Amino acid sequence: MRIGMLVSGGDCPGLNAAIRGAVLRGVDVLGFEMIGFIDGWRGVIEDNWIPLDRRAVRGISPLGGTILGTSRVSPFSDEAGGAEGIKRRMAELELDGLITIGGNGTQTVAMMLSEAGIPVLGLPKTIDNDLDGTDFTFGFDTAVSIATEAIDRLRTTGESHRRCMVLEVMGRDAGWIALHAGMAGGAQVILLPEFPESVEQVCTWVESVRDRGRSPLVVVAEGFRLEGMDSVSTRAGLDGFGRPRLGGIAEVLAPIIEERTGIESRATVLGHVQRGGVPTAFDRVLATRAGIKAADAVQAGEWGTMVSLRGNEMETVPLSDAVDKLKSVPESRYEEVRLLFG
Amino acid sequence: MRIGMLVSGGDCPGLNAAIRGAVLRGVDVLGFEMIGFIDGWRGVIEDNWIPLDRRAVRGISPLGGTILGTSRVSPFSDEAGGAEGIKRRMAELELDGLITIGGNGTQTVAMMLSEAGIPVLGLPKTIDNDLDGTDFTFGFDTAVSIATEAIDRLRTTGESHRRCMVLEVMGRDAGWIALHAGMAGGAQVILLPEFPESVEQVCTWVESVRDRGRSPLVVVAEGFRLEGMDSVSTRAGLDGFGRPRLGGIAEVLAPIIEERTGIESRATVLGHVQRGGVPTAFDRVLATRAGIKAADAVQAGEWGTMVSLRGNEMETVPLSDAVDKLKSVPESRYEEVRLLFG
Amino acid sequence: MRIGMLVSGGDCPGLNAAIRGAVLRGVDVLGFEMIGFIDGWRGVIEDNWIPLDRRAVRGISPLGGTILGTSRVSPFSDEAGGAEGIKRRMAELELDGLITIGGNGTQTVAMMLSEAGIPVLGLPKTIDNDLDGTDFTFGFDTAVSIATEAIDRLRTTGESHRRCMVLEVMGRDAGWIALHAGMAGGAQVILLPEFPESVEQVCTWVESVRDRGRSPLVVVAEGFRLEGMDSVSTRAGLDGFGRPRLGGIAEVLAPIIEERTGIESRATVLGHVQRGGVPTAFDRVLATRAGIKAADAVQAGEWGTMVSLRGNEMETVPLSDAVDKLKSVPESRYEEVRLLFG
Amino acid sequence: MRIGMLVSGGDCPGLNAAIRGAVLRGVDVLGFEMIGFIDGWRGVIEDNWIPLDRRAVRGISPLGGTILGTSRVSPFSDEAGGAEGIKRRMAELELDGLITIGGNGTQTVAMMLSEAGIPVLGLPKTIDNDLDGTDFTFGFDTAVSIATEAIDRLRTTGESHRRCMVLEVMGRDAGWIALHAGMAGGAQVILLPEFPESVEQVCTWVESVRDRGRSPLVVVAEGFRLEGMDSVSTRAGLDGFGRPRLGGIAEVLAPIIEERTGIESRATVLGHVQRGGVPTAFDRVLATRAGIKAADAVQAGEWGTMVSLRGNEMETVPLSDAVDKLKSVPESRYEEVRLLFG
Structure with missing residues (x-):
């Protein structure tokens, strides 16, 4: 199996731990070949990527930012050519699937690509924690x-x-x-x-x-x-x-x-x-586990899903459930802190 | 309602945030009177306690340790007199119930007191995270x-x-x-x-x-x-x-x-x-919410239960479920990190 | 000897360690009576102060801010009455001298009071490090x-x-x-x-x-x-x-x-x-030593001077030397970092 | 000018910032060629070194440890061949001088080599701060x-x-x-x-x-x-x-x-x-300045000296002054903290 990985949208502490988790599990345990696109979808368009193996991800878990870079370029831009363009690029690179690391926007795009028949797996990240379908996102x-x-x-x-x-x-x-x-x-x-x-x-x-x-x-x-x-x-x-x-x-x-x-x-x-900067231990653990789970989900063929934390367990949820709506702070949580007021 | 609170066993970052959460909710919102026993069950035996109100818990949430002190004294010691002794002390102090903050040992004791008819509510804390019935304990x-x-x-x-x-x-x-x-x-x-x-x-x-x-x-x-x-x-x-x-x-x-x-x-x-020392933001939030939930559970009369985190929600579980067995690291979690080995 | 202490100008990490150092040395070792004015010169004007002893400064060294509060009120305001007004207030309070903790503005005022015959000792603080006459100021x-x-x-x-x-x-x-x-x-x-x-x-x-x-x-x-x-x-x-x-x-x-x-x-x-917040270990040590030195300088009658760090030694310098001019970054220091540029 | 650099003895936060400072100044400003020996004198013996330029030291200032490695191997071991052996190695590598980064032991050895006619410059480091001839050493x-x-x-x-x-x-x-x-x-x-x-x-x-x-x-x-x-x-x-x-x-x-x-x-x-780990800002500044000063001292031909911090200034002192005796805590400094006792 040959898998591409990319980061899209704003950066976020824990990205490198997630990449490392996916690579250590995917390449070393499951036998994937993996590549990482530079600067998100721009790297796909411009054929800019690096091979990912144990050596490439050595010691990166405490580092902020992302070794892959990121951008806000969309696969649905003219240059990228939408789902058809991405399919073509994947064929040229002989990729069996993509892991897209990103927030709400990125996972919505992932869902659209998935619906167009592309094997995509979502790995959620956002410091805002506003992604539905998971208890927490790393970076938060x-x-x-x-x-x-x-x-x-x-x-x-x-x-x-x-x-x-x-x-x-x-x-x-x-x-x-x-x-x-x-x-x-x-x-x-x-x-x-x-x-x-x-x-x-x-x-x-x-x-x-x-x-x-x-x-x-x-x-x-x-x-x-x-x-x-x-x-x-x-x-x-x-x-x-x-x-x-x-x-x-x-x-x-x-x-x-x-x-x-x-x-x-x-x-x-x-x-x-x-x-920016060094992620907390919590985020490094969550990100590492999310990366590991992403590799496992790829292995299991769970395309069109997103990795999710539920209690202490890493699971997958359909992308459509995750991007359906923004996770807002509910009244009950706001009420908890209201006792501090006034 | 008049409620006593105590900490028993080893100290743990987040204890003060939990005490503060319970007091701000209990006293200011729900109208309880609250007192805090000094040095755990020793304070009950020796009639050593302080009144707890907004002023008493002001600014304590970032502080390590516990303003109430703690000890390993048991209510089943000769001095304490077991469930009967505790009942007598509670009657003397006109207490309607107890919130006991502690780990596995403390909650086992809480369960025994509860079974003897004492209105007790458990608030879990342990840096070891080995308490079943909750996703995480603060301090960990x-x-x-x-x-x-x-x-x-x-x-x-x-x-x-x-x-x-x-x-x-x-x-x-x-x-x-x-x-x-x-x-x-x-x-x-x-x-x-x-x-x-x-x-x-x-x-x-x-x-x-x-x-x-x-x-x-x-x-x-x-x-x-x-x-x-x-x-x-x-x-x-x-x-x-x-x-x-x-x-x-x-x-x-x-x-x-x-x-x-x-x-x-x-x-x-x-x-x-x-x-010791300043708790992480995660532990302060978890502890504060646990304290708030403890006050709510007291109000709802959920004696014999323990406050529990499930996903993002604070719940209560029967004490007997929580202390039933130690929460060990399962094979699947160990297997996740094994890919780093060798 | 009865000594008043106050903080004037912006707050700064290390203030509490300095106050504590002066009190532990002044009261416990040298036998002073000490009082602390609340909110700087405003406390002098409004007769608002607290007694300072070992108990009052217990455990404050890691705390940011200042237990005495601070303000930008000047002793040369109409209300304060200038040097004459301050002398009168000191006589009423039976004070033998003042320790003024502050930056360039505060020490300039201290010099003016000193020239008017008031026994004043300057204790420098500024996060900007722009005070001449000392290698470093705490807070920086x-x-x-x-x-x-x-x-x-x-x-x-x-x-x-x-x-x-x-x-x-x-x-x-x-x-x-x-x-x-x-x-x-x-x-x-x-x-x-x-x-x-x-x-x-x-x-x-x-x-x-x-x-x-x-x-x-x-x-x-x-x-x-x-x-x-x-x-x-x-x-x-x-x-x-x-x-x-x-x-x-x-x-x-x-x-x-x-x-x-x-x-x-x-x-x-x-x-x-x-x-704001917890001072670094460096600032706590510098501030504590500055406080100790201030008490020693008071004991030695070195009025009209300011505490100063020279290499590893705490010394005193005439206030007039300290406030003479702003300590700017010299060309040579800027040149050191210029090699990073471009 | 072609200069070799090595780290000897225990590691210490700030080593990388010092190496970077010396390289940015030496190579980019002063036009040196520089090489770094791996694992201290062992790298000299075993001909194990890397070229040092701006690229080699990019972003290393916040990193703990040392990119060059360190060891306790002595140039006076049989393998190294003492001063004669080192001279021979330097001739083979066409080195005009050495910068030795280390504590008391390393600088004593540097002095001995210098007395034997080898152009050596000492750059002090020790977390213990026990090196005479400098106000502080980075790492402390x-x-x-x-x-x-x-x-x-x-x-x-x-x-x-x-x-x-x-x-x-x-x-x-x-x-x-x-x-x-x-x-x-x-x-x-x-x-x-x-x-x-x-x-x-x-x-x-x-x-x-x-x-x-x-x-x-x-x-x-x-x-x-x-x-x-x-x-x-x-x-x-x-x-x-x-x-x-x-x-x-x-x-x-x-x-x-x-x-x-x-x-x-x-x-x-x-x-x-x-x-270990991320150096404080103070240590990074001190180490960077020490590295810069080392390059300047090499340029000025101040062999046989050691870089030294005096107040705010970086200077050089003869190695013989620096290693003459251990810098102990004097009675006066101990007396400062004794007021906390009892």
Whole structure:
């Protein structure tokens, strides 16, 4: 069996551990030949790939990023030629199947290729944890750890200056990083894309924290929207959807909080540090196991599925189940942290 | 409702987050009165406790150890007076129920008290992760992280000197820490209590790593046993069960490996650093949620159960299910890492 | 002897270790009575202070922030009443002297008070390391560590996407954090307030890194100025001094680099996380020793001086020497890292 | 100019940053040809080396260990042939000089070779910081950081169980790691090779900590000796010099403390994790600057000297000054931490 592997979309801690897991299992145990395309689908188009064997993946598990590179190039671009183009390329390279490592977008594409008859197996990764069909995706735990460490640091400077610190973390559509980091760090206000709130409500929470004698710490996901913010949006640079025009939502919120509550406020936008560097042990284990499971699933011919963590077990689920809808933070989970508020 | 809480057995990262979660939910949301006994059951016997409210648990979630202290005193000691004694103490303190935070031993005792008619709820904690009835226990992820960081560090010094580094981690009866840390750190030999091996086998693996041009890194759980080691045990100080008489198993293994393979070998026994200090974000979230769930389960009258993580959900399971048997590393999980060997 | 202590200006990792060092030496060994004013000079004005003894400083050395709080209130405000007002307050509180912990501004004020006859001793702190008269100030090493970890993380994500990552670190007037973190993290371009550069020069360096096959990583101090940027400043929002009007300089640089070089570029502004949280061991040792030395200097009557690190020795220097001028990055140190460029 | 470089003795965090600094400066700026011998003097003997250029040192600064490997082979072994043998090898390889990276032993050998007319330049490294002639050696700060983190972790578990925790850190002849980590971590008893103490004194300190209501934390350097321990040594396995026969001094001390004070005590021997892994930012900067200075000193023909840190400046000192005597912890530094005791 000859298998191609690629990474598509944003990078994510654990990618290298996943690649290594798949190669150690696939090549050494199951006897596959494996190749890795450079920079995702671009490597497929441009015939840019490297052979993958034990030597190629030696010692890479603690490394952030991906040895294969990644890009946002789509197989459905003109250059790639869609399913037919990919089939042709696979035939030329004598590939029996593909393992595509990526998030929601990548797995949707994988499903479309699968429906067009291409043997594809999905290996999920996203720091946002918003992929349905799996308990966790690797990368998420590392992102949460980094955000939590930032909260731990901001808390001491906030309390020394009696300031309100506003930390913006990743999460455009789902607030999992903000939810977990906020809970781990003991943030007193947690604002998620799933639950828009009014300026009045946010400020009431902030003031109530101050009234208990503490320095408020607000964690806000980048995709959070302020409700009913017409007048403020004009001043602070929100677009028609209540999202900030420039900079992050934290940079919009902090001055509003300061103006309305009189509490000196400071914004921090954590940004790309959340997605790089050494993965946590949790992510390395999850990624390694996902890679191993991907090789096993290929061996078993489970094309059209995606590797999934269920409890402690690695399983596979149909790609169509996984990409059906975004995994949002449910009301019940938000309610858990609401007891910290106000 | 008036509820007592105590910690029993070894300490564990996340204990304070669990206590805080239970108090914030129990006192602030559900309206309980709560008290915390100092040093486990000793505090019950000696009437030593503190009131628990929002103020008492402020900011404790990132702190290692436990603000309540812990001990190995049993409620079935003469002083404690067994179930009758505990009932009497609870009546004196007007307690409606107890939340007992602990590992396998503590939850077994909790089950016995429950069977004697005492309203008890178990909140599991153990860095060993050997408690059945829950996917993970808090403390485990922190222990694995610390052990993984040690592997990352030992690898570079091992490779610079072309040495075999042997790292001993916690795990007397179950090898979960060694399994996960070994997988995360890319150890080439992982030795678990569940899978005794012969000296010959271990040395064969070590030599095969060397023959691939690498410096072998061996992770061994403290409870690992060497098979058929009569002659060596005499020399190296093993007892009748193949366990080391003094020092750790790593200190037994390293000289044996060096003698048999000719590869310079060094032992490190990680010890108590695995159970202290700042918990990982994962453990803080799990512990906080476990505490919240414990308060909810008390409210729902689910006495005789233990809080449990299943996938992403916090549930309760009968105490009798949880303490029935030790959760060992199954063959399938060991097989996953075996591909790294040799 | 009765001594008051206060923290003024921005907070900084190591403050608590310094307070603890001064108290353990001053109270326990030298027999002082000590008090700590809350929120800097505001505490002096508002008669808000706490007694400082061994119990008050127990276990605080690893904590970020300051147990005393801080503010930017000046003793030369109307409320404080200047040197005369401070003298009066000290007489009322029966204080024989003051230890003022702060950066350049605070020590300048300390010198003025000293010249007005008030017994003041300066204890330097600033994450910027821009205080002359001492080899290092505590807080700096922690800030550099945090910035270096961010570089380590950004590098892997930059290389996976072949992007240019621009990291902005603290340093309004002196570029020490950028210099050290950039050198530690192996940044290929390091931009400091002391050395303005043109857009052309920066882009030439960036392109040359790309031409060597690497993903450029740029570290820029917040106070860096682009030379001759009139036309760009209009577009990107620079003020008359070439500084960004909103957001950080990184947010100005990244789009310019992308536009001119065609390399996809991303900005990260590290912000307040650089000044909070657990201090490094280096900073805890330096801060503790600085506190001890401050108590010894008080005992020796060395008023009007500032504690200083010289090589491995703690010394004192006249406040006038310390605040005379800002410690800038010299040409020779910048030249050391220039070999990484281009 | 053609220059050889090698690492000798124990490995140390920062070695790769030093090699990189020397190469970037030497090859790219000064136009040297450089080669690196594999495994120290063994590589010289066995003609095993690699060319060193920008490509060879790319991205290695954050990596622990050394890309060149190291060994304890001496140039004065029979195989190496002493100074004459080394001269011959250098002539064969057309080398104009050597940069030897190592600790006290290595620099003593470098001095001997220099006195025999070989152009040698010393680049100091030792985690023990016991090399005279320089304020700090790289590797030390990383070792102190790791030991401090261990103290932070042990403290919480010690306090939860009301135990005395005894941590053994590296330092056979000089107690710098124990001194700095103990001060940074707030250990209440710090025991150094330079200051032998009696069992009675140690136990008095431990009891006095307990009597203040705290859980004692003892940091002991591996080379610490108990005074007048004849009777105990028999029981606990001390050799004639009061050093432990097997295991570390911590494993001797803990049971003695427990027996004499009645306080439950636990030993942790930190071991090799202190010398591996990612260097701190401080060590990376110091090592990089030391490498750069080494290349500059070679260019300036300063053979027979060693690179040295003085305050903030990199200088050179005659090798004879550097290896003259061990840098011990002076009474004054020990006295600083004694205020924490008892």
